[in-house]
Amino acid sequence: MSAMANSYPQAPANWALPDRGKVAMAGLIIAESAIFTIFVVAYLFYVGKSLTGPSPREVLETPIFYTICLLSSSLTVHLAAKSLARDRVGAFLGLWVLTIVLGGAFMYGTAQEWHRLIYEHGLTISTNLFGTTYYSLVGLHAFHVTAGLLMLSMVAIFALVGRVGVQHSRRVEVLSMYWHFVDAVWVVVFTVVYVVGR
Amino acid sequence: MATLLTAEQVMESPRAPREIEVPASTVWPFVLAFGFTLLFAGLVTTMSVSALGAVLAVAGCIGWFREVFPHEHEEVVPIVPEDIRITTERRTVERLPVAAYQLRAWLPVHTYPISAGVKGGLAGAVAMAVLACAYGVLKAGSIWYPINLLAAAVYAESLKLGPAQLYSFHADSFEIALVLHLIVSALVGLLYGAMLPMFARRPIVLGGLIAPALWSGLIYTILGVVNPLLASHIDWAWFIASQVAFGIVAGIVVARQSRMITQENLPFAMRAGIEAPGMIPPRENGEDGQ
Amino acid sequence: MSSNAITVPGVQIDEKPWVDTLHEWVTTVDHKRLGVLYILYALLFLVIAGVEALIIRIQLMFPHNHFVSPEVFNRLFTLHGTTMVFFMGMPILFGFANYLVPLMIGARDMAFPRLNAFSFWLSALGGFLLYFSLVGANGLYGAGNAPDVGWWAYAPLTARAFSPGHSTDYWTLALLVSGFGSIGTAINIIATILCMRCPGMKLNRMPLLAWLNLVMAGMVLIAVSPLTAAQAMLLIDRYLGGHFFDTQAGGSAVLWMHFFWIFGHPEVYILIIPCFAFMSEIIPVFSRKPIFGYPVMVAATLCIGFVSMSVWAHHMFSVGMNSYANSFFTITTMAVGVPTGIKIFNWLGTMWGGRIQFKVPMLFCIAFLFQFLIAGLTGVMLGSAAFASQLTLSYFVVAHFHYTLVGGVVFAVFAAICYWYPKITGRMLNETLGKLHFWLFLIGFHLTFDLMHFPGLLGMPRRIYTYEPGRGWNTLNLLISIGGFIQAIAILLFVANLIISYFKGAKAGNDPWDAWTLEWATSSPPPAYNFASIPVVASRRPLWDLKHPEDPDSRYE
Amino acid sequence: MQALRSTNSFARGPLAVLLSVIWQASAVVGATSPALSPTNIFAPESTPAKSIAHLSVFVLIITGIIFVVVFTLLVYSLIKFRGRAVDAGREPAQVFGSTQIELAWTIIPILIVVVLFLATARVIHAIQDAPQPPSAIEVTAIGHQYWWEFRYPKLGIVTANEMHIPVSDPENPTPTFLTLLSADTDHSFWIPELAGKTDLIPNHPNRMWMDPHRIGIFLGQCAQYCGVQHAKMLLRVSVDSPEDFAAWVRSQQQPAVQDASVETGRRVFESTACINCHAVAGTNANGRFGPDLTHLMSRATIASGAAPNTPEKLRLWIQDPNKIKPGSLMPAMQLSGTDLDAVVSYMETLR
Numbered sequence A: 001m002s003a004m005a006n007s008y009p010q011a012p013a014n015w016a017l018p019d020r021g022k023v024a025m026a027g028l029i030i031a032e033s034a035i036f037t038i039f040v041v042a043y044l045f046y047v048g049k050s051l052t053g054p055s056p057r058e059v060l061e062t063p064i065f066y067t068i069c070l071l072s073s074s075l076t077v078h079l080a081a082k083s084l085a086r087d088r089v090g091a092f093l094g095l096w097v098l099t100i101v102l103g104g105a106f107m108y109g110t111a112q113e114w115h116r117l118i119y120e121h122g123l124t125i126s127t128n129l130f131g132t133t134y135y136s137l138v139g140l141h142a143f144h145v146t147a148g149l150l151m152l153s154m155v156a157i158f159a160l161v162g163r164v165g166v167q168h169s170r171r172v173e174v175l176s177m178y179w180h181f182v183d184a185v186w187v188v189v190f191t192v193v194y195v196v197g198r
Numbered sequence B: 001m002a003t004l005l006t007a008e009q010v011m012e013s014p015r016a017p018r019e020i021e022v023p024a025s026t027v028w029p030f031v032l033a034f035g036f037t038l039l040f041a042g043l044v045t046t047m048s049v050s051a052l053g054a055v056l057a058v059a060g061c062i063g064w065f066r067e068v069f070p071h072e073h074e075e076v077v078p079i080v081p082e083d084i085r086i087t088t089e090r091r092t093v094e095r096l097p098v099a100a101y102q103l104r105a106w107l108p109v110h111t112y113p114i115s116a117g118v119k120g121g122l123a124g125a126v127a128m129a130v131l132a133c134a135y136g137v138l139k140a141g142s143i144w145y146p147i148n149l150l151a152a153a154v155y156a157e158s159l160k161l162g163p164a165q166l167y168s169f170h171a172d173s174f175e176i177a178l179v180l181h182l183i184v185s186a187l188v189g190l191l192y193g194a195m196l197p198m199f200a201r202r203p204i205v206l207g208g209l210i211a212p213a214l215w216s217g218l219i220y221t222i223l224g225v226v227n228p229l230l231a232s233h234i235d236w237a238w239f240i241a242s243q244v245a246f247g248i249v250a251g252i253v254v255a256r257q258s259r260m261i262t263q264e265n266l267p268f269a270m271r272a273g274i275e276a277p278g279m280i281p282p283r284e285n286g287e288d289g290q
Numbered sequence C: 001m002s003s004n005a006i007t008v009p010g011v012q013i014d015e016k017p018w019v020d021t022l023h024e025w026v027t028t029v030d031h032k033r034l035g036v037l038y039i040l041y042a043l044l045f046l047v048i049a050g051v052e053a054l055i056i057r058i059q060l061m062f063p064h065n066h067f068v069s070p071e072v073f074n075r076l077f078t079l080h081g082t083t084m085v086f087f088m089g090m091p092i093l094f095g096f097a098n099y100l101v102p103l104m105i106g107a108r109d110m111a112f113p114r115l116n117a118f119s120f121w122l123s124a125l126g127g128f129l130l131y132f133s134l135v136g137a138n139g140l141y142g143a144g145n146a147p148d149v150g151w152w153a154y155a156p157l158t159a160r161a162f163s164p165g166h167s168t169d170y171w172t173l174a175l176l177v178s179g180f181g182s183i184g185t186a187i188n189i190i191a192t193i194l195c196m197r198c199p200g201m202k203l204n205r206m207p208l209l210a211w212l213n214l215v216m217a218g219m220v221l222i223a224v225s226p227l228t229a230a231q232a233m234l235l236i237d238r239y240l241g242g243h244f245f246d247t248q249a250g251g252s253a254v255l256w257m258h259f260f261w262i263f264g265h266p267e268v269y270i271l272i273i274p275c276f277a278f279m280s281e282i283i284p285v286f287s288r289k290p291i292f293g294y295p296v297m298v299a300a301t302l303c304i305g306f307v308s309m310s311v312w313a314h315h316m317f318s319v320g321m322n323s324y325a326n327s328f329f330t331i332t333t334m335a336v337g338v339p340t341g342i343k344i345f346n347w348l349g350t351m352w353g354g355r356i357q358f359k360v361p362m363l364f365c366i367a368f369l370f371q372f373l374i375a376g377l378t379g380v381m382l383g384s385a386a387f388a389s390q391l392t393l394s395y396f397v398v399a400h401f402h403y404t405l406v407g408g409v410v411f412a413v414f415a416a417i418c419y420w421y422p423k424i425t426g427r428m429l430n431e432t433l434g435k436l437h438f439w440l441f442l443i444g445f446h447l448t449f450d451l452m453h454f455p456g457l458l459g460m461p462r463r464i465y466t467y468e469p470g471r472g473w474n475t476l477n478l479l480i481s482i483g484g485f486i487q488a489i490a491i492l493l494f495v496a497n498l499i500i501s502y503f504k505g506a507k508a509g510n511d512p513w514d515a516w517t518l519e520w521a522t523s524s525p526p527p528a529y530n531f532a533s534i535p536v537v538a539s540r541r542p543l544w545d546l547k548h549p550e551d552p553d554s555r556y557e
Numbered sequence D: 001m002q003a004l005r006s007t008n009s010f011a012r013g014p015l016a017v018l019l020s021v022i023w024q025a026s027a028v029v030g031a032t033s034p035a036l037s038p039t040n041i042f043a044p045e046s047t048p049a050k051s052i053a054h055l056s057v058f059v060l061i062i063t064g065i066i067f068v069v070v071f072t073l074l075v076y077s078l079i080k081f082r083g084r085a086v087d088a089g090r091e092p093a094q095v096f097g098s099t100q101i102e103l104a105w106t107i108i109p110i111l112i113v114v115v116l117f118l119a120t121a122r123v124i125h126a127i128q129d130a131p132q133p134p135s136a137i138e139v140t141a142i143g144h145q146y147w148w149e150f151r152y153p154k155l156g157i158v159t160a161n162e163m164h165i166p167v168s169d170p171e172n173p174t175p176t177f178l179t180l181l182s183a184d185t186d187h188s189f190w191i192p193e194l195a196g197k198t199d200l201i202p203n204h205p206n207r208m209w210m211d212p213h214r215i216g217i218f219l220g221q222c223a224q225y226c227g228v229q230h231a232k233m234l235l236r237v238s239v240d241s242p243e244d245f246a247a248w249v250r251s252q253q254q255p256a257v258q259d260a261s262v263e264t265g266r267r268v269f270e271s272t273a274c275i276n277c278h279a280v281a282g283t284n285a286n287g288r289f290g291p292d293l294t295h296l297m298s299r300a301t302i303a304s305g306a307a308p309n310t311p312e313k314l315r316l317w318i319q320d321p322n323k324i325k326p327g328s329l330m331p332a333m334q335l336s337g338t339d340l341d342a343v344v345s346y347m348e349t350l351r
């Protein structure tokens, strides 16, 4: 018993640990990257192996404009998070909504492309290997963008009714990490589908 | 030094809390998980199960969200005073026998840097290669002969070389033989570096004769499987000589690297670099460690 | 002493109406309760899948036996393998991680308690979904709609053409659901270890258990996700008419193999690394010495984690890869033996010069060391691609992996249960029953799985519901089956011990083993808040420091 | 052996007894004699199987040595460092580690691994990359759910379940090279005494070879799980003398025997669905879903080894294949008793 310290223990002065929200988001991103990697590998593996048409060269058009939309939304979300950290809620809200608009535009682009492929070229997920891999990979990404948009919108709604303040800045940053990830994945998907895959 | 408080001390300490907040129980994660599972289960049963799952999942999400927003829902648990004894019956702690003057926590201070072993190994590699090539030139009439034989360990193409081609230069065989020779030599050198101080009595005898003899015996038994081409062409006298050359050169180079304590009166624990508490009076700044 | 009933099954719970108790357990977000839930649920599945194994063994006792039909046999080994790996192995290890990690790093809870509950329920409901296949559609007759494609579900056997109905879908969906749970838990473990350590608990002071679970969780993120992706593709094939693994439309059967084993191999290390963690905590305590070579142990674990990501195709040595691929996977596979060997040697180094106490947990650890050594060496034989072309797909493989999974994982889990049972329940396990359990299980294990190597060497393929007489397999198979029943008796004893000791066991006190890590510095069972005051540590063995204030470790670190 | 002695001195505990029993038992059984089983991987009869067995013994010895060393260390420390009553109240010396020792037990295994790898890599290369000599026999083996199809493209032969190949004389080698294909799911071709196994995978042609050194029947079976009747997808390889093989080839190249006495049976056969799935050369039966029946009677077993090729079994089979091989993909054809007898008699003329 003599071993017991007899004063209330003092934490080491510089005891700082990473933010758990960010660590968790990093973990999620690692897991998601692994999922995307598998889909990308499958896509690349099957490039040119379809037994029937249509082939990517015949039907794909490069979505430059929508890509720019999505990539620039990374910038706006970053600026928005920064504004919130500096307690400039107005700027935050503006940039945040802009992000959602840019992301929405991207989704519109994807929807349009799918519509064109399905109704003009008759390419569906069961047409051939290209259809299967294309819709899966792009669809998986689109799913992530949609999920991101839902979360962004929720924050936007809370912000609109004035319930978001500087104290939420950490959570908003975690969300923006996710959005950056979705953008980064698009760079890969874009390269694979529209550059390498053709 | 670790510190833990008994409950009474906690109670007495003015800054210590009397009660602690822990996350409150909630059913929503369960509801969400259940809904999520039903969503999928619908695929193997009927769609209405999926529909129910979707409803539950949405409810779960909302419930969960309200659990953490605007602030996390916690409940208060009072601290139950308790007497935690952290003590042991085993009061005596034995010590490793160490040399009287070595009053250190880390034993010993002098060991070879890892690089010493590698250097020795590489030096030995050169010595060995020189001898092997000498053998090639003197006995077989071609410096490429031993190199092609060595490469056959990995490279099945070399196995197909006819007797005549064994004497000529093959770039691929040469590269493979070189890489193999360097890697194995560096590893063996590292091993010498680690072991010599443990068996300090006669490093050169150990490294130069005993180890090569063991090694040659080992090679003798397994060569037929590992490198049948070499096995059928080998000249064991020269082979052992080159092993010994390796060992001696490596041993000398390692032993030269740093003047280490080779007194044989040191106990094995010290020669092996065992890390253990020393016999010292406490250091002044022992409290903060590191 | 500890008279605490706020947490974990305690005397006072009995006084509440059972609905309240149930409600408490379903809504709990306490890491200790979730840990216990994980463990109990996994033990339930151990018995279920064990009974499946027993039926398999009855069927294989004699050549041309007719105990079950081929269809049922195929369902049984699929369910047995899937359950043991996903609903026994992973959950029980997650359970211990949940229970122990926060206690050992001096935290009050996991980083995300609600996510923790969510993940647990996903894993659990995934298991129930799998077993619902038995009663789904065709009802109980002939094992209903249970999956019958083996636990790797190789394409194209899983394609609609060869597997009509929903049996394969049950398999896919159950793993998908529990896979999300695993990923959630892994994220939680990582966040807990990185962000919730008590003051002074630097990374290089964490108990090895925390370190190894960190590595395990990292591997779950990288390995389980590919499985999830592959399952999603299979679903796309089966429900949306995709062609990923449809060999009729140019899809590739080999691609599935790669995807599955990119998950499957790391998975086996996900199962064994937490067991290494148990060894690294229990062996030192019963040898009365600190772990030998702590930094090397950490490095070796990381190394195993890394290398094991690049060995997956050693499960595919008969698939017809070219000789370079086969050689590559041979060297990487064997390379894993090096860091694993380092771990074994370090445990031996820990025991060397100690005072070994042969308590039940230690007995299981010793058996683990012995058996894992053999298991690893048969692994190395399987890793030699040429040798493997004879061994693969035979009972030799089955023997190898039961040696790792039963001789390794199950023995380690028993060690862990016996070691931490006093902490979890506040009662000691009965030592006599424990020893009996140990020896019976050891004998049953060796009778079953030692002998199982030989039919493999004599040409017996795995996954066959019956076999021809006259191939030298008969006696061996009979003995193997008997061994299985001895194991069953041992496990019955164990379950009995768990129950009896819970009510009748001696009070444990907070520190029955005279151990050195933080979980022993709070009462047994620990209160909801774990520690009345958050501990501060200055070395790897905080309790050693307290017990030997004149000679603390902190002085040497 | 060292391990044995140390276990004997540890004979106090049941552990020791158990361990030495296991050790001795495995030594006995490990010395597997060829008589033990017709599918023993340590009784190789062809070059690939021999080089594998050779390598296997080498790997077994190395791993055996590792086992003995580590096991001895384990038992030694258990005995030497077991806790004693006199030590109560004392802790042993606290040792944290040693870099040098760690280095030693890292490098030695690395060297062992290098050796094992080198030995393996060469055997892989020698087996997998062996060139095909012009004298080789070519066979295409096609895996079907629960039966094997063998085609000899150069010889114009199609047969099922029982493969005939010539013995290969080292002076004048006539190895057999197999192309492995699958018609449905994965299978694996395994004759343990002739070669390691190789899978048959749809869309993924594989290759393997064997050069049997002895005449005889070699057994094996499908090793890759392929569905309900994976267990009864047995393989028989008949290694014939060059003369026998030539005779077999000649007889297989003939069209089906036309025997007037079984005309009714033939008519029943040709007018039922049999011909959708089975081929009989020289008739209108040319299905490929089931085994070629042209020379059915030249085979010793039916349904890939599920039953001996006797009239009773054949009758039972055609009446209800599920009685012999539940889950087989041949349907019960519901023939009337007389038709059944007629068809069976017809089958019996297909030599």
Ligand code: HEA
Residues within 6 Å of the ligand: C268, C269, C271, C272, C314, C315, C316, C317, C333, C334, C336, C337, C338, C340, C341, C342, C344, C372, C373, C375, C376, C377, C378, C379, C380, C381, C382, C383, C384, C388, C391, C392, C393, C397, C400, C401, C404, C405, C408, C409, D066, D070, D108, D109, D110, D112, D113
């Ligand atoms: C806990 C689970 C676990 C663990 C830890 C391991 C560990 C290892 N496994 Fe095993 N394995 C499985 C579970 C496991 N395995 C399962 C479930 C399957 C089959 C799945 C299925 O088909 O259904 C399988 C299948 C499997 C195969 C494929 C067989 C086949 O189907 O053809 C191979 C092939 O290489 C293999 C190899 C290894 C190796 C080399 C190790 C190594 O990690 C072992 C390392 C340990 C040692 C080597 C011993 C200690 C080391 C020393 C004492 C140092 C000195 C040693 C040397 C220098 C060699 N395993």
Ligand code: HEA
Residues within 6 Å of the ligand: C046, C047, C048, C049, C050, C051, C053, C054, C056, C057, C077, C078, C080, C081, C082, C084, C085, C088, C089, C149, C150, C151, C152, C398, C402, C405, C406, C409, C410, C448, C462, C463, C464, C465, C484, C487, C488, C489, C491, C492, C495
């Ligand atoms: C952690 C994983 C794990 C564990 C613990 C086990 C444990 C056991 N396994 Fe299993 N096994 C696998 C993982 C595991 N297995 C995997 C992955 C496969 C491959 C599947 C595939 O090919 O797809 C496999 C396949 C497999 C096969 C091969 C099937 C085949 O290829 O045809 C066999 C055959 O003997 C077998 C047997 C056993 C036995 C006898 C046990 C015993 O150790 C079980 C002991 C437990 C009990 C016996 C339960 C205790 C019961 C009670 C307390 C109740 C008492 C009740 C009665 C007596 C009725 N297993």
Ligand code: CUA
Residues within 6 Å of the ligand: D143, D144, D145, D146, D186, D187, D188, D222, D223, D224, D225, D226, D227, D229, D230, D231, D233
């Ligand atoms: Cu064909 Cu198994």
Ligand SMILES: [Cu+2]
Residues within 6 Å of the ligand: C264, C265, C268, C311, C312, C314, C315
């Ligand atoms: Cu593996």
